[in-house]
Amino acid sequence: MILVEILSVHNLERQDKDVLLFPSFDLIVNAGEVVAIHSNLNIRDSLLKIFLGKIPTGKGEIKVLGKKLEKNKKLTAYKAGISFFEQVVYERLSVLDNLRFFHQIFNSDQSLDDVLSITQLSNLKHKAVHKLTFSEKRRVYFAKILIEDPVLLIFEEPELNVDLETKRVFLNVLEQLKGKSKSVLILTGNMESAITMSDIVYRLKDDGIHRVETRDDVVASEIGEVEQINEEEDTPLAFKFNKIPTKVNEKIVLFDPPEIDYIESNDGQSNVFIKGEAFPSTFTMNELEERLMPFGFFRCHRSYIVNLQKVREVITWTRNSYSLVLDDKPKSTIPLSKTKMAQLKEMLGLK
Amino acid sequence: MTLSWKRINAIFQKDTKDLWKNYFVSSIIVLPILMALLYSYTTEEPSIDLHYMIINLALASVTAFIQCAVIAEEKEKHTLRGLMLSPASIPEILIGKSLVTLFLTVITLLVCAFITGYQPANIALVAVALFISMVFYMGIGMILGLLSRTIIEASFIVMPVIFIFGFGSMLMGLIDRYPVLSFVEYLPNIQLLEFAYQVELGAGFGELWSYLAVILAWAIVAVILSGVVYKKRELDE
Numbered sequence: 001m002i003l004v005e006i007l008s009v010h011n012l013e014r015q016d017k018d019v020l021l022f023p024s025f026d027l028i029v030n031a032g033e034v035v036a037i038h039s040n041l042n043i044r045d046s047l048l049k050i051f052l053g054k055i056p057t058g059k060g061e062i063k064v065l066g067k068k069l070e071k072n073k074k075l076t077a078y079k080a081g082i083s084f085f086e087q088v089v090y091e092r093l094s095v096l097d098n099l100r101f102f103h104q105i106f107n108s109d110q111s112l113d114d115v116l117s118i119t120q121l122s123n124l125k126h127k128a129v130h131k132l133t134f135s136e137k138r139r140v141y142f143a144k145i146l147i148e149d150p151v152l153l154i155f156e157e158p159e160l161n162v163d164l165e166t167k168r169v170f171l172n173v174l175e176q177l178k179g180k181s182k183s184v185l186i187l188t189g190n191m192e193s194a195i196t197m198s199d200i201v202y203r204l205k206d207d208g209i210h211r212v213e214t215r216d217d218v219v220a221s222e223i224g225e226v227e228q229i230n231e232e233e234d235t236p237l238a239f240k241f242n243k244i245p246t247k248v249n250e251k252i253v254l255f256d257p258p259e260i261d262y263i264e265s266n267d268g269q270s271n272v273f274i275k276g277e278a279f280p281s282t283f284t285m286n287e288l289e290e291r292l293m294p295f296g297f298f299r300c301h302r303s304y305i306v307n308l309q310k311v312r313e314v315i316t317w318t319r320n321s322y323s324l325v326l327d328d329k330p331k332s333t334i335p336l337s338k339t340k341m342a343q344l345k346e347m348l349g350l351k
Numbered sequence: 352m353t354l355s356w357k358r359i360n361a362i363f364q365k366d367t368k369d370l371w372k373n374y375f376v377s378s379i380i381v382l383p384i385l386m387a388l389l390y391s392y393t394t395e396e397p398s399i400d401l402h403y404m405i406i407n408l409a410l411a412s413v414t415a416f417i418q419c420a421v422i423a424e425e426k427e428k429h430t431l432r433g434l435m436l437s438p439a440s441i442p443e444i445l446i447g448k449s450l451v452t453l454f455l456t457v458i459t460l461l462v463c464a465f466i467t468g469y470q471p472a473n474i475a476l477v478a479v480a481l482f483i484s485m486v487f488y489m490g491i492g493m494i495l496g497l498l499s500r501t502i503i504e505a506s507f508i509v510m511p512v513i514f515i516f517g518f519g520s521m522l523m524g525l526i527d528r529y530p531v532l533s534f535v536e537y538l539p540n541i542q543l544l545e546f547a548y549q550v551e552l553g554a555g556f557g558e559l560w561s562y563l564a565v566i567l568a569w570a571i572v573a574v575i576l577s578g579v580v581y582k583k584r585e586l587d588e
Contacts, residue, residue: 075436076436082436087433088428088429088432092369092372092373093365097368101364104358105361105362105434105437105439107357128372
C-alpha cells in the first residue's frame with residue numbers, strides 16, 4: 001500500500017511563558033490512518049490554537065497535503081476541519097435545519113440522509129438541538145464535520161462522557177472515514193478511548209512525544225516474565241503477602257485485591273483504580289500481573305490489568321476492537337486487545 | 352474576494368428560522384405594532400406626526416435591536432467561532448444577518464402602516480428615505496452588537512437608541528425652551544419626519560434632497576463607525 005502523507009508536523013514546540021508545554025516533535029499522519037495524541041488539557045488547547053493560527057508555529061511547521069499552514073488562511077482552505085469538544089451549533093434549530101445550514105455553508109456534496117443514518121440521528125432530525133441529550137448533541141457535531149467532509153479531521157475529546165451508543169457511532173464513523181482514505185487526528189486526555197479508537201497512539205508531554213504500544217508486544221512481555229521468574233528464584237518469600245501497596249503523598253496505603261477495579265499503566269507508572277480513584281502503585285505492571293493473577297485478574301491489554309469479577313460486559317466495537325465495561329462506580333470501560341480476546345474467551349469457556 | 356450568494360442565503364435562512372424561535376428578540380416586533388393599534392383606536396385621524404412616531408419607533412426598536420441582538424447572540428453562544436472557521440467570510444455573514452433585519456423591518460413597517468392607515472403621497476420617495484434610514488439603524492445596531500458581549504447586555508445598551516430615536520419627536524417640544532438643543536433637528540428621525548411632511552405637501556425631489564442628504568450622511572457615518580468598531584474588536588474573541 002502506498003502511504004500518502006496528509007498531515008506532517010515538523011519541529012513543533014511550545015513554551016508558555018516559563019513553562020515548557022512540549023519540546024519539539026515530529027508527527028506524520030497518512031491517508032486512512034487514525035492517530036490519537038494523548039495529552040493534558042493545556043497541550044491540547046495550544047495544539048488546537050496552533051492549528052487555528054492563533055499561536056504562531058515558531059520555527060516548527062505544519063503541513064496539510066503538502067501545504068504549509070499560514071496564519072491568515074482558513075483551515076478549510078487546506079481541507080482540514082476540527083470538531084471541537086465545545087462545538088457550537090444553533091440550539092433552537094432542529095438537527096436537520098442545522099445540518100442543512102452547514103451543508104449550504106460548506107457547499108457540501110455529502111448526502112444528508114447518509115450522514116443522518118451513520119450518526120443515528122434520523123429519528124431525531126426534527127428535534128431542536130437544545131432538547132437533545134449530551135451524547136446526541138455530540139453526534140450532531142460528528143454529523144457536522146462529516147458534512148464538512150475535509151481530508152484531515154481533527155477531533156477534540158470526541159467521546160468524553162458519551163453513552164455507549166454514541167461511542168459505537170463514533171467508531172463506525174472512524175471505520176467509514178478510514179475506508180474513504182481520510183486522515184483522523186484525535187486529541188484526548190483519556191488513554192482508554194485513545195487506545196480503543198485509534199491505530200496509533202502517541203503521548204505528548206513536556207518530555208516529548210512517545211509512541212504508546214497498542215499492538216501486543218508478545219516478545220517484550222515474555223522477556224519481562226522471564227526476568228520476573230529469575231528474581232523470584234533469588235529471593236524466595238517466607239510468607240505470601242497479598243495486599244497491594246500504593247503510595248499517596250508519602251503515605252503507603254494497602255489494598256485488598258478484590259477491592260481493586262483495574263490497573264492502568266501510564267508512562268511506566270502503574271495506577272491502581274478503586275471506585276474511580278487512582279492510586280499510584282510501587283510495582284510494575286508485570287509484577288502486579290503476577291501477584292494478582294491468583295485473584296482472578298487478567299492482563300487484558302499491554303497497559304491494563306482488570307479484575308475479572310468486576311467485568312459486567314464485553315463490547316465488540318469492530319472485528320478488531322473490544323472493550324470491557326466494569327461494574328464499578330463510574331462504569332469504566334477499558335480496552336481489550338485482539339490477542340487477549342481469544343485468551344479471555346478461552347478462560348470464559350467460550351469458543 | 353467574491354461573495355457567495357449561496358452562503359449569504361444560507362445565513363439568511365438560518366437566522367430567519369432561528370429568530371422566529373427566539374421569543375426574547377422577535378417579540379420586540381410587537382412593540383411598534385401595539386403602539387400602532389393603540390393610536391389607531393384612540394385617534395380619529397392620525398397626523399403625520401403620529402404615523403412617524405410609530406415608524407421611527409419601529410426603526411429604532413426592530414431594526415436596531417434585532418441587528419444588535421443577532422450579532423450579540425452569535426458572540427455570546429460562540430457560534431461565530433464555528434462560522435469563522437467555515438468558508439463563509441465576514442461580509443457574507445454580516446450581509447446575511449442584515450438581510451434578516453431588513454426583511455423583518457419591512458414587514459413590521461407594512462403592518463404598522465396598514466394599522467394606522469398611512470398612505471404617503473409619493474410611495475417611491477418615502478421608500479427611498481425609509482431605506483436609507485434603515486441602513487443607518489442597522490449600522491447603529493451593528494456597532495452596539497459588536498460592543499456587547501451578551502444578548503442581555505445588547506438589549507440594555509439599545510435602550511437609549513430606542514428612546515432618543517424612537518421617541519425623538521417628543522424632544523422637538525424642548526427646542527423652543529432650550530435653544531441649545533437645536534441640533535436635535537438634524538437627527539435622522541426628525542429629518543425623516545420633516546421629509547414626510549414635505550412629501551405630503553407635494554414637494555418634488557428638488558426640495559427634498561437636503562433631508563435625504565442629512566439622513567444619508569448619518570447612514571454613512573454609522574456604517575463607517577461600525578467598520579471601525581469591527582476592526583477594533585475582532586469578532587472571534
